[in-house]
Amino acid sequence: MRTLYLVTHPEAQHHVDDVVGGWHDSALTERGRQQAERIADVLADRIGPQPVEIYSSDLRRTTETAERIARRFNVEVRTDPRLRERSNGDADGRPQSWLAERRIPLPESGDRLAHHDGPANAETRLQLVERLYPALADILTQPSENQIVVSHGSASSYLILAWLGMPMRSTDLGFFPLTSGSITTLHHNDTHHSHQVLSLNETQHLSS
Known part of the structure; x- marks a missing residue:
C-alpha cells in the first residue's frame, strides 16, 4: 500500500505583501515557519518511524517547508521544478491589483485549459498539468x-486530479480549493486497487 501526503506551503511573504505568487520566489514568513513546524508535527505523528520520501517544488516557500518536515x-x-505553481509570467511579484486590471477572465466553456490569462509569459493551465502529471507519475514509480x-495550492489541486486518474483534458472543470498550509492524504488500497482521498485540505493544525 502507499500513502501520499500532499502539503501546500503555509504563509509566505507574498501573501502578506498582497503580490502575485506563481514563480515569484518568496520565502515563508515567521508565522509560516511556525505553521511548517506544526505540519511536521502532524506528519511525524502519523508516519512514525516508517521510511518516507519527501518531494518539493524548488521555490523557497516550499523547500523551507519541506526541509522542516525532512528534519523530523x-x-x-x-x-523538482515541475511541482511549481503555475507561472503568471510578467505578473509574478507584482501587486495583485496589477494582475486584476489585466487578467482576461477564464471562459465558462471552450478550450479553458489553453486559455491565456493576459500577462506576457504566463503559463496556461494545460502547460501546468502537462508538467505536474509526469512529475507525480515519476514519484509513484518509487517503491x-x-x-x-x-507544493502550492493550485498545483496540489491538479495533483489530486492526477492521483484520481482524471485525463489531463478533463482538468478544465475539476478543482479543489486548498488552503495554504493544508494537508491532504491520498491512499492506494492494494485490495481494491483504488486511489482514495482519505482527507482533504486539513487545517486544524494551523490554529493549534
Missing part, C-alpha cells in the same frame, strides 16, 4: 509506501 525524518528533500509532496 532525517531524510533529504528531493526538489516507498510513505511519500510527502510539498
Whole structure:
C-alpha cells in the first residue's frame, strides 16, 4: 500500500505583501515557519518511524517547508521544478491589483485549459498539468509506501486530479480549493486497487 501526503506551503511573504505568487520566489514568513513546524508535527505523528520520501517544488516557500518536515525524518528533500505553481509570467511579484486590471477572465466553456490569462509569459493551465502529471507519475514509480509532496495550492489541486486518474483534458472543470498550509492524504488500497482521498485540505493544525 502507499500513502501520499500532499502539503501546500503555509504563509509566505507574498501573501502578506498582497503580490502575485506563481514563480515569484518568496520565502515563508515567521508565522509560516511556525505553521511548517506544526505540519511536521502532524506528519511525524502519523508516519512514525516508517521510511518516507519527501518531494518539493524548488521555490523557497516550499523547500523551507519541506526541509522542516525532512528534519523530523532525517531524510533529504528531493526538489523538482515541475511541482511549481503555475507561472503568471510578467505578473509574478507584482501587486495583485496589477494582475486584476489585466487578467482576461477564464471562459465558462471552450478550450479553458489553453486559455491565456493576459500577462506576457504566463503559463496556461494545460502547460501546468502537462508538467505536474509526469512529475507525480515519476514519484509513484518509487517503491516507498510513505511519500510527502510539498507544493502550492493550485498545483496540489491538479495533483489530486492526477492521483484520481482524471485525463489531463478533463482538468478544465475539476478543482479543489486548498488552503495554504493544508494537508491532504491520498491512499492506494492494494485490495481494491483504488486511489482514495482519505482527507482533504486539513487545517486544524494551523490554529493549534
